[in-house]
Amino acid sequence: MRRARFLLDRSVGGRPLVSRLREAGWDARTLAEEYGDAVAQAMRDEEWIAAGTRSGYILLAKDHRVAVRPLEAQAIYMNDARVIAFVHGDITAQEMGDLCLQHEAAVHRLADVQAPFVFSLGRGGLRRRKLYAP
Incomplete structure (x- = not known):
């Protein structure tokens, strides 16, 4: 199993979220x-x-619509990106951290899933999104 490494988009809470994930060993x-x-x-x-x-x-993004916006979807597809986006864009860094840690095992397993992909992360866990790209 490959070790998962995560890069946080500007919109996902920056320091509070990254600090919380690091404290949990991410x-x-x-x-x-x-x-x-x-x-x-x-x-x-x-x-x-x-x-x-x-x-x-x-990649951790705040808005799951990256899977349907033309430029972002194409970039994900063309670069074989692995993206996890939160289901609701109006959640706090605390809530994002809670979701990440609640579903930690499933999130880390995505390091071994064939790219490209976008998964939404919400209370119910991960759900694969259709990627609208060529």
């Missing part, structure tokens, strides 16, 4: 830690999806 980084704050703030979604995937990360 290998997790924010975009700002990985690329520097100025670069991270300027990156388009397609850019961070490609760069994070090249670096071997599972």
Whole structure:
């Protein structure tokens, strides 16, 4: 089994979430830690999806609609990205952390699932989303 590494999108709570995941033993980084704050703030979604995937990360995003937005879906498909997105975009970093830790085993198993994919993470666990790409 491959060790899962996670890269957090700007919108998923940054430091509070990454700190909580690290305390639980996760290998997790924010975009700002990985690329520097100025670069991270300027990156388009397609850019961070490609760069994070090249670096071997599972990507954590706040909005599961990345699976249907044309540019993001194409970037996921073309880069063989592994994406976990939260079902509800209006949840707090605390709630995101709760979900990640509640479903930790299933989330970590995704490191061995063939990419590309987008899974939604909610109270009921992980659910694979249809990826709308070529």
